[in-house]
Amino acid sequence: MEALASGPTAPAAARSATEAFFARSAHEVARELVGATVLVDGVGGRIVETEAYASDDPASHSYRGETARNRTMFGSPGRLYVYRSYGIHWCANVVCDDDRVGAAVLLRAIEPTHGVEAMHARRGTVDARLLCSGPGRLTQALGITAGLDGHAVDAPPLELFLSETADVVAGPRVGISRAVERPWRYTLRGSPFVSRPRPRA
């Protein structure tokens, strides 16, 4: 993937390749991010689980309009939206934009491939399957906090490498109470590193 040439203050007209990739529906982006590799300071791995949150989605933080918390969701695509979950964990999204602002893709699980030692140290677990298999776990393992909110996903310390097409399965989202039935959770088929139900086959 190309490096992001323009900084935060660059003219909006000069949209980078990364921004263009994320300037689509959260569904397309969520599906294509499965199989991609994301690193923070060289620590991370292959994305095996994502969820799409659309702009007109009752389950999305952006549904009721812009607030102080979700401001990043209404900005440039290709940036991280980081928020605190249940008062304890951080959750990381990538902002999308399919003509309507307020869409994003939640990163739910990663297969650890880079900097596994650092992840173990941060997480304090010995089970590789539990290092990044959940939105709160993966932010802890990669060291993602509110400090990275609004940060471009391809600007240091973040790196993103897209992949060839992966074998992706769609299913219902996890942990939400509204629009529960929408099958907007995307997982890498058969991966033992997804967060929820152990893949049965």
Add this chain to the structure above:
DNA sequence: CAGTGGATGCTCT
């Protein structure tokens, strides 16, 4: 295994 409850902070009603 399945089910329950506690921790903990912030947003919105």
Add this chain to the structure above:
DNA sequence: GAGCATCCACTGT
């Protein structure tokens, strides 16, 4: 004051 896009420890089968 309720309700979370969660995780973990602990209980009982």
